[in-house]
Amino acid sequence: MPNSLNPFELIARRWQPSARFVERAALATVVMAVVIVVTGGAVRLTQSGLGCDTWPKCTPSSLTPTADMGINGVIEFTNRMLTYVLCVFVGVLIIAARARTPVRRSLTRLGWAQFWIVMGNAVVGGIVVLTGLNPYIVSSHFLLSSALLTVAMVVWQRAREGDGAPRDLIARPARQLTWLLVGATLALILIGTVVTGAGPHAGDAREVHRIPLNWQEITQLHVDFVYIVLGLTVALWFTLRAVRAPAAQRRTVVELLVVLLAQGVIGYVQYFTHLPEVVVGIHMFGSCLVWIAVLRVLLAQRERAALPAAAPAPTGDHEGDHETVQPEPAASSR
Template identity: 85%
Template sequence: MPSSLNPLEQIARRWQPSARFVERAALVAVVMTVVIVVTGGAVRLTQSGLGCPTWPTCTEDSLTPTREMGINGAIEFGNRMLTYVLCAVVGVLIIAARARTPMRRSLTRLGWAQFWIVMGNAVVGGITVLTGLNPYIVSSHFLLATALLVVTVVTWQRAREGDAEPRDLVARPIRQLTWLLVGATGVLILIGTVVSGAGPHAGDARKVHRIPLDWQEITQLHVDFVYIVLGLSAALWFTLRAVKAPAALRRPVIEFLVVLLLQGVIGYVQYFTHLPEVVVGVHMFGSCLVLIAVQRVLLSQRERAELPAPVAAPAPAQPVAEAAGSSR
């Protein structure tokens, strides 16, 4: 009976989204995740981290910021509201992936993974406010957003390919070198998070506890890892060229190198100009692009074909005697 179906099944019976629609929904989730990261950085850089001093409401007596809270309250509350927009985008993705025939469980699972990361990060964001911008919680907040970006990019890729088992397009040593590049990039982003937690942009004009490390020394370690990642990406490109890999495999490595070099230039500019807020914000946006670019390098090295359509079983042969009797 239709009444016994859950809401997603009922939607699936009435709506058949195209593969293109699902792919675009996945891409919008990637874009919205980047927006959340950048606007979250704007909250910290404009000293609006405690613009709404409590959570889940903005004040003890008001769900929204009051006039007295000024621009800082509006900025912090606006970032909270963007979480609902992101939830709506993820919800559309889940519904579209579930409604499409044949249903792709890989996409619905990735969509639900996005949903739960968003929910978990919303709670961590609330704890960030309630603990007065504890730098370790703030760093966890950013790292969860980074994890969400990883999942959204994977989902976007999966929406553009089939469900067959993945087939590697490169030899195992090249795949291992690529994973080493991905791991080093992850450490690079992690160290950058520590730099933010120890640096001068605490997120509020009042005195806020910082990670008790010399942020300039951590910055030097961050720079060292930039050179390590540059070396690994150059080595990967030369290796792919040496084995005459197709341009489709070499192009993402070039794109990653370009993004990484631009990010390095921005990093040097922000350091020698004493960390102006706008440049730091651009650097945070660049970190998202670096993460997306390195994932594209990894995901370009394998392919998934469409699963073959199931073949209907032939109807059982009718016995001759029965067929003769039925013809009378």
């Protein structure tokens, strides 16, 4: 019955987004996830973490920053507003994935996962403010942003492939080495959050609690893991070459190596120039690129059946109308 249609089905009856549109919508959420990380870093590096001193309002009596809060209030409030912009991008992705025929519920589920991560991180951001920039909660705030970037990358990959059973493109030992690389990179990012929590950029000009560790010693541990990740990357490249893996898989490893080397240079520059804010901000952007490059290495090692051609949307409001779902083609046995 027409009255039983949910809003997504109504949209699907009137709009059939192309596969290219869904893919671009997924890529847009990746870009916005990076923007959120970089702007969050800008809040901390400009000492605007408490520019709005409460949450969800900016002050106890005002939703927006007041004139006497200065530029710090504007920066913090702008970062909060970007959460709503991100929600719009995620919403477009969910609607496009749901409206396309045949329905790909794997994409819509991943889109909703992004939405709930954004909502959860907004709450954590509020707790960060209410606890006066507690460094442990600040770290969890960044890690949730990294989780959002991870899901966004998976959605982007899934938008370019079908829903058939995945097929490995390289030998199992090489995939195991890849997972070791992913784990080492994750450890590198975790240690980086500890460096942030113990380091000099607390996020506000007032005295803020810091993680009670020597940040220079933690930085050295961070550097050690950089070398571990570099070593694993080189080892993976030689392994893929030895097993004659496809050129596309080897290319993602080379791209990762280039990003790691550039990030390493930036890291040394910020350390020996005593952590200038601009260079630290570039390093945060680089950390996003490193994680994206690692995920590209992992995601490139499997494939699924190609997307089927979109079926025409049902027309008319006759009782009993329903979507025609085209079967997925079988995965290639090449």
